[in-house]
Amino acid sequence: MHPYLAGSEDRRRMLEAIGCSSVAELFRTLPGEVRCGELELPRGRSEEEVRREFWALAGRNLAPDCAASFLGAGVYQHVVPAVADALLQRGEFFTAYTPYQPEVSQGTLQAIFEFQTFVCQLTEMDVANASLYDGATAVVEAVLMAQRLAPGRKRVVVASTLHPDWRAVLDTYCEAMGLTVTATPRDSQGRVDADALAAALGQDVSAVVVQSPNFLGVIEDLPVVGKIAKAVGALAIQAVAEATSLGLLAPGGRFGFDVVCGEMQAFGIPAAFGGPHLGFFAARRACLRQMPGRLVGETVDSQGERGFVLTLSTREQHIRRAKATSNICTNHGLMALAATIVLSLLGRRGVREVALASHAKAEYLKAGIRELMKGDVGVRLAFPESPTYNEFLVLHDDPERLLARLQDELILGGVATTQFGDMFPRGFLVAATEKNTKADCDRLLGALRRPA
């Protein structure tokens, strides 16, 4: 007996109706060689016992809210309105599936249509899909789309300042597809070296990928990069890891980019130890037929009422199969709903205010570190002259030791670049958002000021 299953009387009546004496008969087609004995798992537990086990597991972690946290590097901690989760917990949203039957799925469909609209507004692009898994796979899908649009071109050029995890995932997929991925270096200011980029491009390049703000926090010169990419007819792709930056910074859509894609976790999605997050994908209208992912479109019903449906499905795997624009089926619909709710709450003013506040907190920290630099305590801004949004690189000879000392004071000071090999200067990335208090910022600066 179990609360999630039917009861013994249900079973008895069904077996009688079927004409079987036991459930075992229904498995008669399974040969002995595939059968197993009792599973090597504990017996079933009550809810209270499950709570205890998971509470204990949670207790062995340090939740960032218990510390002053300045962690970023692709996952950002913003203020999330209380009502967002309350709405997400409505069973009508989270226990439904993909809206294959639109007449009884208008809630999901309209919310996705609103999500697609928000993404287009933030990126200044024509079309956006209903979500992808995360920023890394969104970039991959953009590159593979570039490939379909220019089948003869086999090379992809990416900025060396693309998030290293995203680059790693791109490498995995591109190797299988027979594509070469080359990196283009940064200059001394932490930005894509425009001359090196121009030199690296040719008629064999299908896509150019630039992240802005980049992995080191620096805002790229998108107009320049876009122009260089389009000059060779490559697909220009802007990757975004901190989506709230779109509240302050002009998006690639304004500078001739073909795709703006990436990670929308910053708009209300919990960090959740790395997932599920929210990949977003927006592109020019000309790319529409080659776009990956679900698309929701507006239409009317037989009585002329407005309604929404999944559309342009012939691109997708369930119809196009081996020739589909992506293999994606289940995407991250509930996370897209979460972002839609949060973006609705923030709205015109809030999207701007969050961006300005995040930027302001980071500028405050940078100013504090500039002061520290006068005293030579071993920390320096890596790119003091470069514009940043809410994240920046601080140079230090032994960032892991420094961060460990800060941990003892319940400060999560940043993400050491040393864990990514020697791709980046030695130091740590510091991210700030509207969630960080001035007191916490001062604690970080105070801790950095003290000698080791």
Add this chain to the structure above:
Amino acid sequence: MADPSDRFYTHTHEWVQVSGGQATVGITQYAQEQLGDVVFVELPPAGKKVGKGEVLGTIESVKAVSELFTPVTGEVAGGNAALESHPELINQDPYGAGWVVKLKVAAGAADGLMDAAAYEKFVAEEGGH
């Protein structure tokens, strides 16, 4: 509607009409019925050379994609531009305004294809799916 006798047919439900070195290709009444409402047509670029039986383009309904196979060897002269904004022409007038592709062909290109009577027999025998 009876399939017009002034053209030839394939086992993959295309029709072709040849006249003075040019072939016009479309899909049959049966094909458009099976496909349902056409929503999008992917046309080949002018100048593309195709051998008999190769894929010329695709015709899409809401729930299916159908490949258009060329009944004849030749070089694409052009596609029916009207289909971009009016794909429904294929449903409404598959033998007339709903033509899909024109090709430059050599003499005898349509040799060996079925005539209208043979095609109708084929469809009746195929019986549906």
Add this chain to the structure above:
Amino acid sequence: MSDGRLREREKLIFERSSPGRVGYQLPALEVPAPDPARVIPSRLLREEIADLPEVSEVDVVRHFTRLSKWNYSVDEGLYPLGSCTMKYNPRINEEVARYPGLAQLHPLQPEVQIQGALALMWELERALIAITGMARVTLQPAAGAHGELAGMLMIRKALAERGAQRNVVLIPDSAHGTNPASAVFAGFEVVEIASTARGTLDLAALARRLDVGDVAALMVTVPNTLGVFEPEIVKAAEMLHASGAFLYMDGANLNAFVGVAQPGRMGADALHINLHKTFSTPHGGGGPGAGPVAVSAALEPYLPVPMVERVADRFTLNYERPKSIGKVRGFYGNFSILVRALAYIRSLGRDGLRSMAEGAVLNANYIRTQLEADYHLQYTEPSLHEVVFDDARQAENDVHNIDIAKRLLDYGFHPPTMSFPLIVHGALMIEPTESEGIEELDAFIAAMKAIAREARENPELVKGAPYTTPVRRLDEVRAARQPVLRWQRP
């Protein structure tokens, strides 16, 4: 759209906008607010986005609450979408997944601060190993299709290491569309293999194709997409291995035999597990799910990095795996989905998981026996957890599966999966899951019988359905011919 009352229907959130409304409050800034233009070139800045909505929190609650009421969901009733396993989503899973010590963790916190998270992942891997009988499991893939891709990439790497030039993947004509799509994205060429007249794997055809010597793998679903067990799966695995190829198993139908049989005993080399199907994590209106991939010892070296390892009483993320295919997504997996799945496995336990599979198979067979007189069954082999009827009888009156589905909406049920697998024309794939009691199944059966009767006596009624849903039948042709994919300010 209306619910019968006179109130105007809910608009888009953008259409609810009214200048001056706010839906949020941020904490006080407390630090100076510099003009961004002083530190960022103005050409790289943007102004406020004028078309973003201005709504209050009340507006947002009303909006999304009203939208939710237009959705059918598992919480409301039977959702027999075949192949999706729409079972009950337990709320204890939601509660524990939201513990701050699990929900708020940043993936790049140092290992000493995340031991509980790593322990949880390690426990889930052990549980999935126990359930599947396979050697190890990667928890990284975000969905089933993502798992398929990861599995096929591992197979590709294993073959490359052997120096084998094998580029062909065999896929039955009954397969889910993600199978060929994933194989292509893993760099393979797909060759379709026709099913037998019984709807199962054709071993003779398999043998012939294996002789060519270029087959990398066979991708197969067990039980197959008809809900029928593949009787010769062990033999097929032996044939594949003897010829140097691998067996990839699509685990979408795992709910049919957990605790009764194991893919590891069938000869599977890689198998993805849909946590949002078999292990109750919510479907979310289209995800997020999770697609862990269990592998045999032969494929273990190629697993994505990192893997969670236990060293004494410490857990660690191991990146030292030189033969790994690398990463297939950012970070480690859809962690909060993994939390929910482990909670479910703990809740059911070894005895409950077997009961779950038994219940799934019993419910499907009950529906089959009650509807066999009314709906045509193309393939009559015994069903496990799902049954695929078709519309052949109703089609005699020009009533098709889509009409039956739309009329079911009027009876208050979500329809079965339609038009899949492709080997059944006019398919209606019904998977009730073990969550349902007999009265819910009887109500569904009664509705299906009523529709069968309507199809005979009043086909036009069925063809005009649905009549009672928030919207009537929607013009999908128009949506495809003139795509409108976003709101624009008029």
